Structures are given as structure tokens and as C-alpha cells.
Amino acid sequence: MAETVVHLIIGLLELLFVVVWEWLPVVCYVTAVLVVPAVTLGKIAVRFPRNTEKSVRPRHNGIDRTPEGKIILSPALGSIIGFALWTLALTVAFVLRYSPSSA
Numbered sequence: 708m709a710e711t712v713v714h715l716i717i718g719l720l721e722l723l724f725v726v727v728w729e730w731l732p733v734v735c736y737v738t739a740v741l742v743v744p745a746v747t748l749g750k751i752a753v754r755f756p757r758n759t760e761k762s763v764r765p766r767h768n769g770i771d772r773t774p775e776g777k778i779i780l781s782p783a784l785g786s787i788i789g790f791a792l793w794t795l796a797l798t799v800a801f802v803l804r805y806s807p808s809s810a
Contacts, residue, residue, distance in 0.1 A: 735789030751778045753785030
């Protein structure tokens with residue numbers, strides 16, 4: 708009986724890990740799509756370029772610029788930025804939680 712419970716717990720933990728692993732890029736991308744334009748006041752956006760013929764220069768390393776001067780980041784680069792934002796937020800939360808308080 709105990710062995711069955713252990714296998715059930717292991718299976719549930721593996722399922723949780725797979726779900727988190729599959730949804731992590733989606734959460735990071737959505738975070739970048741929402742946060743980056745808000746922080747940069749609309750000067751930088753994370754999205755697929757709409758028309759590459761209208762771009763000022765050819766696409767290079769996931770960064771593009773529109774004729775109006777707006778910078779467009781690729782979705783992959785946006786996911787990396789979103790992951791960095793979540794990492795920064797969690798690090799700050801842990802530091803604030805576990806730092807010794809000044810009495």
C-alpha cells in the first residue's frame with residue numbers, strides 16, 4: 708500500500724514538472740509582452756514583425772526597427788526577457804523575505 712502511494716506521489720510530481728516546463732515559456736512571453744511596452748512607454752514591443760519589407764534594416768538577432776523608430780523584439784527574445792524579469796522578481800522577494808530586519 709505504501710509503495711502505491713509513493714508511486715502516485717512521484718507520478719503527480721512528474722506531471723506537475725511537465726506542466727510547469729511546458730507553460731514557463733508562455734508565461735515569460737506574456738510577461739514580456741505586457742511589461743516591456745509599459746516600462747519603455749511604448750518605444751519597444753515584443754511581437755512578430757508585421758511587414759519585413761518596411762523595416763529600416765534587415766532583421767538581425769531578433770531585433771527590428773520600424774520606420775517610425777519603434778523597436779520590435781522577437782518572441783524568443785521576449786521570452787528570455789520575461790524569464791529575466793521573473794528571476795529578478797523572485798530574487799528580490801527572497802532577499803526581502805529572508806534578510807535580517809533592522810530592529
